Amino acid sequence: DGGITQSPKYLFRKEGQNVTLSCEQNLNHDAMYWYRQDPGQGLRLIYYSQIVNDFQKGDIAEGYSVSREKKESFPLTVTSAQKNPTAFYLCASSSLAGISYEQYFGPGTRLTVT
């Protein structure tokens, strides 16, 4: 089955530690995205990538880093510089063909930092 996988589903870290969230897709999509969701709020774009070895900052990139070494993979690192990292993180991908660019989402990773 084609889709997007994120792991782990729940992640707990101590303050001051970096943590990496995994995102893999087998949809052969060129573009991948990371969003952050806080309770009762919409999604905010952290980083996106439209091609291997290239990525762009979104609206809230401070304290985060990404890499895109393979088309299928787009891991997100939450660094100790992120002031409020506890949130639900969603990865998405889309084809860049056509005109609508609808995105397909993974199941999410809930990160709790104490």
Place this chain on the structure above:
Amino acid sequence: GDSVTQMEGPVTLSEEAFLTINCTYTATGYPSLFWYVQYPGEGLQLLLKATKADDKGSNKGFEATYRKETTSFHLEKGSVQVSDSAVYFCALSAPDTGRRALTFGSGTRLQVQP
């Protein structure tokens, strides 16, 4: 910049009631419009989409019509079920911008009571 405004929730309905969730947008050019649904603890699922004015997207009994003159994309369903309880997000994709990411509304929680 682009923005999406949704009616605030929660929206509480009895089973078999008629549903409307309002969505209006601001965007440059001719965006594509989407409704996504999120069940508790899960990622977002694409519910329906429309790519040009007067298009009607539909899926699972839900419908929304792209109204350029009122910049709206209201979600409707004639008879809701308890299983429709979820958070619904309106989103747009503006092809004129380079990043092709989605801009989301803040979400509307729907609670359907038996």
